Amino acid sequence: MKSTTVKSNWFSSLFSGFRPTPRFVRAVDLAGQWAAPIMILIVLLVAAIFAPAFYNPTNLRTVAIQFAVLGIVAVGQTLVLLVRSIDLSVSAVLALGAVIVVQTEAGNSLIVSLIQAFAIAAAIGLVIGLLVTKRGVPPFVATFGMLVFIQGARLAYSKGQASGTVPDLLRTISIEQVGFIPAALIVWLIVNLIVMFVLRKTRFGRWIYSVGGNPFASRYAGIRVDMVMIAAHTICSVLAILGGLILSGYIGYVDLRLGADYNMLSIAAAIVGGTTFTGGRGNLFGTAAGVTLLVMLLNLVVVLGLSIHWQFAMQGLVLVLATALQGFRQFLLSR
Numbered sequence: 001m002k003s004t005t006v007k008s009n010w011f012s013s014l015f016s017g018f019r020p021t022p023r024f025v026r027a028v029d030l031a032g033q034w035a036a037p038i039m040i041l042i043v044l045l046v047a048a049i050f051a052p053a054f055y056n057p058t059n060l061r062t063v064a065i066q067f068a069v070l071g072i073v074a075v076g077q078t079l080v081l082l083v084r085s086i087d088l089s090v091s092a093v094l095a096l097g098a099v100i101v102v103q104t105e106a107g108n109s110l111i112v113s114l115i116q117a118f119a120i121a122a123a124i125g126l127v128i129g130l131l132v133t134k135r136g137v138p139p140f141v142a143t144f145g146m147l148v149f150i151q152g153a154r155l156a157y158s159k160g161q162a163s164g165t166v167p168d169l170l171r172t173i174s175i176e177q178v179g180f181i182p183a184a185l186i187v188w189l190i191v192n193l194i195v196m197f198v199l200r201k202t203r204f205g206r207w208i209y210s211v212g213g214n215p216f217a218s219r220y221a222g223i224r225v226d227m228v229m230i231a232a233h234t235i236c237s238v239l240a241i242l243g244g245l246i247l248s249g250y251i252g253y254v255d256l257r258l259g260a261d262y263n264m265l266s267i268a269a270a271i272v273g274g275t276t277f278t279g280g281r282g283n284l285f286g287t288a289a290g291v292t293l294l295v296m297l298l299n300l301v302v303v304l305g306l307s308i309h310w311q312f313a314m315q316g317l318v319l320v321l322a323t324a325l326q327g328f329r330q331f332l333l334s335r
Contacts, residue, residue, distance in 0.1 A: 034326060036272050036289035043296045051303045061182060063299050065174065065250050068184035070265055071291045072243040075195050076236030077266035078287045080139075082212045082231045084279030085132060088143040090266055092150035093121055093237050094244030094259035099158050101245060102254045103168060110167050117241055124150070125237030129230030147263075166249050174249030184246050191239065196284045208232065212279030264315055269294050272322040294318065 047054035054060075073090055080087045097117040101110070107239035124146060131142040176183050210218045211228045219225045243262070248254050273290030275282025297318065301310045 002208045013312075035322070036274075036286065036293050040277040040289065040293050040296065043293065043300060047296075047300055047303070051300060054300060054303045059299070059303065061177075063295055064182045065184045065246075066299070067291055067295045068182065068188040068297060069243045069247045069250070070262065070269060071188040071288060072191050072246070073240050073262050074266045074287050074291050075191055075284060076239035078193070078273075078282060078284060079208065079232045080236045081267070081275045081277065082208050082213050082271050082279055082282055083229050084215065084277075085139040085229060085233065086143065086267065086277075087126065087128070087233060087240075088140065088263050088316040089128065089150060090236065090240040091259045091262040092147045092154070093124055093240040094152055094247065094262055095254075095257075096154050097121060097241035097244040098248035098254045098258055099154055100167075101170070102248065110169055113167075114245075117245070118238055121241035122234050125234030126230060128237070129226075129233040132233070133226035135231050140154040164329050166252055166254070170245055170249030171252065172249075185252065187242075189244065190290065191242070192284055195235075199284065204228070204231070205259050209280050212281070242303070261315070264319065265294060266320065268315060268319040269302050270325060272318060274324050274326070290322075 007051050049185070064184035077087060077090060079301075097120075100112045100117045100120065128146055129139040132139050153317060173183050173187065178186060199208065205216070207223050207228045210221070210223055211225050215225050240262075244259055247259060251258070259291065270282065271290070272289050273282065273288070275284030275287065294315070297314050298311050301308070301314060
C-alpha cells in the first residue's frame with residue numbers, strides 16, 4: 001500500500017524545495033515536545049506581573065479542581081487519539097453522568113446510581129467503537145452523532161431541566177482537601193498513574209501505540225485492532241463520566257450546559273501536549289502539560305477581568321498553533 005501522508009500534507013507543497021538539516025529537525029522536534037512547558041512558564045511570568053491575584057490560594061485551589069476535571073477527560077481523549085480516532089461526545093457523556101446520579105439518587109442508593117452511570121458510559125463507548133470498527137463509520141461522524149443522540153436523550157429524560165441535589169459524597173470528593181491537596185486532584189493522579197502504567201508497562205499499552213502507528217501492520221502482526229479501538233473508546237467514555245461527576249460535585253448543581261466546552265478542551269490539551277491526530281505518538285506527561293496550560297490561560301482571562309469570550313478565542317488560538325506545530329514536526333520527521 002502506497003503512503004500518501006507526505007503528499008497530502010499541505011506542508012509538503014508549501015516547503016517542497018526545503019531540505020531540513022538533522023539539527024534543524026531535532027530543534028523543531030524538541031520545540032514540539034517542550035512547547036507546553038515553555039508556554040506554562042511564560043503564563044506564570046505574565047500572571048506574576050499583570051495578575052498577582054492569580055496566585056491567591058483560593059484561586060489556585062479553583063485552578064487545581066478545574067485541572068483535575070479536564071485532566072481526567074483528557075486522559076481518555078489521549079487514548080482515543082493514540083489509536084487514530086477522536087471522540088466528540090465526551091462533553092455530552094460528562095453531562096449525562098451528572099444528570100443520572102442527581103435524578104436517581106433520591107430513589108436509589110448512591111452506589112446503584114454510580115453503577116448505572118458508569119455502565120451507561122461503557123455502553124456508549126462500546127457502541128462508538130463498534131460503529132467505527134465494524135461498520136466503518138468515520139470517528140468524527142460516529143462520535144458527533146452520539147453527541148446529538150445523548151443530548152436529545154438527556155433533555156427527554158430530564159424534561160428540559162435537571163432537578164435534585166448533588167450527593168454529599170460527590171461534593172466531598174470535589175471540594176474537600178487532603179492536607180492542602182484537593183481530593184479531585186488525587187482522583188486525577190490515580191487515574192493518570194493507572195493509565196500511564198498500562199501504556200508503558202503492559203501489552204495492551206504497546207498495542208495502542210502499534211495500532212495508532214500502523215493499523216495495517218498491527219493487524220498482520222496478530223493484534224486485534226478492532227478490540228483495541230473499542231477498548232480505547234470505552235475507557236474514554238467512562239473517564240468522561242467520572243469527570244462529569246466531579247465537576248457537578250464541585251458546582252453543586254446540574255446545569256444543562258455542564259461541560260459543553262470539554263470536547264475542544266480535551267482535544268486541545270492532548271494536541272498541545274504532543275499527541276498527534278495521526279496516532280501512535282503522544283504520552284500522558286504531555287497531556288498533563290497541555291491541560292495545565294489551557295486551565296491557566298482560561299483562569300487568567302477571568303483574573304484579568306477580560307470578557308469571557310476571550311476564553312473561546314484563547315482556546316482556538318492555542319489549538320491552531322499546536323496543530324500547526326505538530327503538523328510541521330510530522331512533515332520534517334517524514335523528510
